Amino acid sequence: MRDLATEFEAERARLLAVAHRMLGSRSEAEDAVQETWLRYAGALADPVARAEIRELSAWLTTTCARICLDVLRSARVRREAYPGQWLPEPVVSPLGTPPPVDGYAPDPAERAVRTDQVGTALLVVLERLAPEQRVALVLHDVFAMPFARVADVLSTTEAAARQLASRARRAVTAPDVPRHTADPVEQRRVLEAFVAATESGELGQLLQVLAPDVVFVGDSGGHFPAARRPVVGADAVGRFALGLFGRAGRYAHRVRARPVLVDGVLGLQMETLHSDGRPIRLVSAFAVDQGRITAIYNQLNPEKLADLPRLGGDDGWPPRW
Template identity: 40%
Template structure:
């Protein structure tokens, strides 16, 4: 009886090209599951580490390395989501997903991040800040089932193997997630980005002019502004509601931060604003519109979430 010898070091790793080719898809999935590009990169790195922790024979026995990596990365995300719920209960103030710039405004990356976010994450409607915020309201299992099936079109049989439930149960989880999305984001008429950009530009100009009346006119009467400072930057501890309250609040911010520069920027693929002071990005704002008015503002001030915006 002869034993099988381990392949020589000159023999190509059967999964190396898959790791390279699947990286963006894996990051795409992990970012939508976790709402943090830093955590998404860590989850994908851990999945790759587990791949190489197996023997060469074990890796060669994997029929589809891409499917294997997706399953492992998604399970890691599911575990992270479970612990994140407890961590976010201890988070100082409100928690908002990490905002992403597009490739044209990339300034510098997190060490070892390997390029700009546009090369890592597909900036489509499923990374719209409003969409990500709704995902935060889902249970970990709901979020995984909904994202994998509805966003990435994975069959429920595959989702079941990741979540550890039956395909029928995963179908119900995804359906529940779908209802949350519909409830939080009622259908609106399609709007071109140029129109969105015009509204945000007018908001920026009114903010710079400290024109409270103009700001109120651009805001929905029941608008909400949520700020995330993470205890590392000043931010309202609770959402600010009402057009006039929001207008007076942001004008007050400008008074407290002389020299602040407002820039029109794409945030998660949609028109937004970035505030810089002394060459450092101190706030990134994403917007949700209802008709011709701004209904939601998500202002990220936590510096740990702004490293990709420069400064």
Template identity: 40%
Template sequence: MAEKFLQAERYEAHRPHVRAVAYRMLGSLTEADDALQEAWLRASTTDIAEVRNIGGWLTTIVSRVCLNLLRARQARREDDIDGVPQTQGAATVVDPAAEAEMADEVGVALLVVMETLGPAERLTFVLHDLFAVSFDDIAVMLEKTPAAARQLASRARRRVRGTPPPTGHVRQSRKREVVDAFLAATRAGDFEALVALLHPDVVLTADPAVIPSPEPVVILGAHTVAKGAMAAIERAAATGVALLDGECGLLMAQGRGLRLILRFAVQEESGLITEVEVLAERETLAGVEVTAL
């Protein structure tokens, strides 16, 4: 019994690290906690007396559990010919605020882009680029050669980071400052700071999926647009800055999927936002190329 208690105590000491690994692989705190529970069940049946690196050993177990979950998720998507999202089974209940906080910490754009990666690419990228696990160790998990693991990481890296726009670097940098300030103001609930970023004649348009209506909604004027923007980003903690088709904007994720995006037009002379476009229609979002910053 004492040995079991000691083993559980050593597991708990490494739990924050392996939970971070699982979350970055799965993009869901619910699934991450389920993966940890399964990993613990596996670990609890093993004599750890001879294990020198408990953290590395637990990371390997959790990674293999996550890889199986990612492969199962991919198989469900392939079987889902009607495009109806699959409901998850019974799982740990996670506070939505905790989920949003973790997503913001990791980077909403990064999580959205990583959903486009295959299971092996995602595991390799997370373990090597985010947690500095060697390609030799990753190769053993994937039953591949270290060279193949290195190639998977390189391919994932290109897809996650994308290629920055070749021109307009200064303009993009200035636009990001404005978009960052816009997000900061909405998060803080600072209405006056938000109004100060908007041109007096700013125009906000929102498609019918954002505000249910027969036609796109058009809002005019800085004060009115600021109120509309506050409403559009009601869960600002789950919103992040990203490149949307090469232009700096905001995206909001819900669960593992993209919920809506905000595009901006910024006047070069004044640095004020002249247009805000809020899009949520699934077909539109599917055609947007997202690159994490």
């Protein structure tokens, strides 16, 4: 008798990576993978359905992708009513751990997107896409699924699937999309300079590490006051950052922080207090290109940080690298 659980568990990490890239939500990805398991178990109990499973990995990926497509279509309606700006749930891990999402190292075919985007930057730009475009891009460009199978997932023709991926690729690489191309060494150098500049309180010093068209996005889920639109431009973002964490900032001297990996890219985990005494937990992800920060993504919605481990007593501001 087949060991269903063992066969499925061997595929779980990859399915979680596929679902997370499509949905931008760890909890929704886990739900999609669980639904995939239920359909797999049900298919094996049906002789007709079982006969269709010729290649397990391909069948599971196709099934999971179809589930994610349904979730994406319904999520459009939910996110239109979302309070303020929306950011994906961050996958946070300690420094020195492998960067792949959910412990799965994507195939080297993750070339077309990873050339210009990784981490939170990639997940944010994927939100620009229609559900069908996102599925086509992730399955083909990230996970190397042939267009014939992508077309099967989308219930369309192979030519149409190619066109969807092509349109998605153009959107992902559009000139107004913040680029993230820095390697880990450059990420650390730039982030250390950013922290030092905010600690100094000098706007001129901070502007040296911000790209002219840098964008700042904050997601509080309506739980805390936050900008309802992205803050754009080095001067505006610099002043906003100093207002938060500079010497005269609202949270000055009350911040604890440590460097972490956020969706596989260097970022910061922070804790501070709101003016009304409520604790605020933050995860900041950064996009870096050519030695400057092109985007800052601040996740402070407590519903998306529920599983985040608390900081220790030794953590403080500025963070220790």
